[in-house]
Amino acid sequence: MSEPDSIVPPPGVVPDEPEADRADRAGGTGRVQRAVPAFRPPPGIRPPSALPIAPPASAFPAAAPGAERGAAPSTADPRDPPAATGPWHLRSADGIEFSVPDRVVAGRDPKPPAWLQGATVVAIPDHTRSMSKTHALLEVRDDRLIVTDLDSTNGVRVWPEGSEPADLESGVPAEVPLDAVILLGDVAFLVERAPADSV
Structure with missing residues (x-):
């Protein structure tokens, strides 16, 4: 008496192959592509905003002619x-632009505190309301751009080109390098320098 080559289970123990898989196998394909369910964060975890991290500089449209970025020579230490070129300039991907000649208080509807009276006020449209009314101070010190979070709700993030982003501590000034991206809430701005002859 010969031994069987394989064990065959009784009928009904192993489910039948789905029709779709059987049809694909008959057509010569060996794998069935299945849709991956959408990811949902666990309860209590805030989902990422529309712009959770800063986009690269290439995500911003090219500046208008005459507003090219200045840059230090590649041989510089x-x-x-x-x-030193022209004034510091911030530009968002959706066309919001402003310069920082000295001190600027930015937000949805800025009301500078008493110690910042006389600063330029820049109101920035933000339909997501991720930006506070009085969000940040931008100022030029010794030809460097400095940003300070003015106790905003959603914070200020600085993302230097080629580096990791940094969330700023409220009230602590931080230098912003050329070509960095600043996020005020979820609104991102590319940091540029206007040409010196535009002053």
Whole structure:
């Protein structure tokens, strides 16, 4: 008496192959592509905003002619401050632009505190309301751009090109390098320098 080559289970123990899989196998394909369910964060975890991290500089449309970014020569010592060109300039991907000639208080509807009276006020449209009314101070010190979070609800993030982003501590000034991205809440701005002859 010969032994069987394989064990065959009784009928009904192993479910039948789904019709779709059987049809694909008959057509010569060996794998069935299945849709991956959408990811949902666990309860209590805030889902990422529309712009959770800063986009690269390439995500911003090119500046208008005459507003090209200035840059330090590639042979400069990296410890040297950036080459002095025109004023600092911030530009969002959806066309919001403003310059920082001295001190600027930015937000949805800025009301500068008493110690910042006389600063330029820049109201920034923000339909997501991720930005506070009085969100941040931008100022120029010794030809460097400095940003300070003015106790905003959703914070200020600075993302230097080629580096990791940093969330700023409220009230603590931080330097912003050329070509970095600043996020005020979820609104991102590319940091540029206007040409020196535009002053």
